[in-house]
Amino acid sequence: MATAEAPFAPLRRMPAYKAVSAAIERRILDGGLRPGDPLPPEQQLAEQFRVNRSTVREAVRQLEQEGLVVRGAGRRLLVALPGVHDLAPRTTRALVLQQVTFDELWQVAMVLEPQAARMAAGNRDAGDIARLEANVAAMAAAVKGGASYTELDVDFHAGIALASHNRVLILAREPVSLLFRPTLDRIRRVLPQADRRNLEAHRKILAAVANQDADAAEAWTRKHFVDFQRGFLMAGLGPDQPLHWEA
């Protein structure tokens, strides 16, 4: 056995590229650099930090990946604020790698989605309704034409979440929704007769949200997701099996 109580913390030296990215990140976090601001050119950053440009580049790659900076017009680096679009896919990927099951996913959706509908009924504005109506119309056309509406289905629920105007909910819900897409696709192929039922559910939910009827919106959404689970089981998929991605 070693020393009874470690007298020293395991000191770690930060590589320069990490130190640089951390420094820039801090500057963004504490408001020193605001979204939209251009970042100094790589050469200049290298001079300021007293490191090589290659090191700066490695640092910038990290920030870029996090969505904290983006390459704008020209190629100048711009400070940005990360949104759903760069966070959700990574979270979704993590869930796939963790081999989560349908049950785990569904249980969470079963809580988030009805609540999203409820809040949407309270906070929706005219733009939200227009967007959702367009979505439902497109989905009706797709169902009639026998085309795949999986994208539209996912979009509808994303639209409901948007209408809630709760950014935390939007962010929390998105990965779950994305992960349902392949499953939704498989169910649809096995049970095409569910199409009209899904469309009708969306119509009911939208109507409730438009009428600001929170209870109805929540109830219809809950029913919609129970239906979804039933479809999953009827399609012969195992609720304890890891979900597939791009199956």
Add this chain to the structure above:
Amino acid sequence: MATAEAPFAPLRRMPAYKAVSAAIERRILDGGLRPGDPLPPEQQLAEQFRVNRSTVREAVRQLEQEGLVVRGAGRRLLVALPGVHDLAPRTTRALVLQQVTFDELWQVAMVLEPQAARMAAGNRDAGDIARLEANVAAMAAAVKGGASYTELDVDFHAGIALASHNRVLILAREPVSLLFRPTLDRIRRVLPQADRRNLEAHRKILAAVANQDADAAEAWTRKHFVDFQRGFLMAGLGPDQPLHWEA
């Protein structure tokens, strides 16, 4: 007015470093590289992809940031599967930058946390209970000694989520929980008399979870969070103001 309908999509070429990172990422996603596997050295990767080592480095930085690869013993790069610990902080940061309000956050927590408690009551095992009991004991000591127990408080709720054994829930909940920490700290400084009440709430929740009483677990948790909101208001904080980070 320009052309009625743009005949060409804006074509974009992928930089080499991005192509490389995408290639490695695909290999991990489709199982060609399993978590724990070592990645070839940078030099070899450079030769295989026919690019310079600097380019490989920039690519690796991206994967590193995503948690898909980690520097293991030695410096060799290992394939890893991203967990809560590298995703939640980034999501939390995004929420801070978006300047979400307490209300937005609380509304989501108000849905997720009671559900977490409910599911914990159904799925908890002996280890979960032991962990939570240790946490409550530590918190009791901290309260008695007047020390700060904010970390322990956050840990308790994380422990409840862990006991649910639902990885989606764990992942979805974590960023919300992290974001509450600074707020929790401020409330505690203003309302130290709430300490015992919080401790008691945790005891009640833990007891319900241990007894597999899902209804009680959910109810107590809900009450706990309503209390939290009341504390927030009594502390004179504005529910519509953006939350601070490290206030």
Add this chain to the structure above:
DNA sequence: CTTTGTCTGATTGTCCGACAAACGCGCGAA
């Protein structure tokens, strides 16, 4: 006056070569 061609400077993407530090491993000594 609007469109097009061209130049220039700035900046990024990529490459090359190089070196010190840190690490893993095996070998020999205590």
Add this chain to the structure above:
DNA sequence: TTCGCGCGTTTGTCGGACAATCAGACAAAG
């Protein structure tokens, strides 16, 4: 067995270099 010591390997960092691309200015053509 354990400890310490080289040794090859791999990473972290550096310097310099060049082509491609972009913004902006400016002149030529319509």
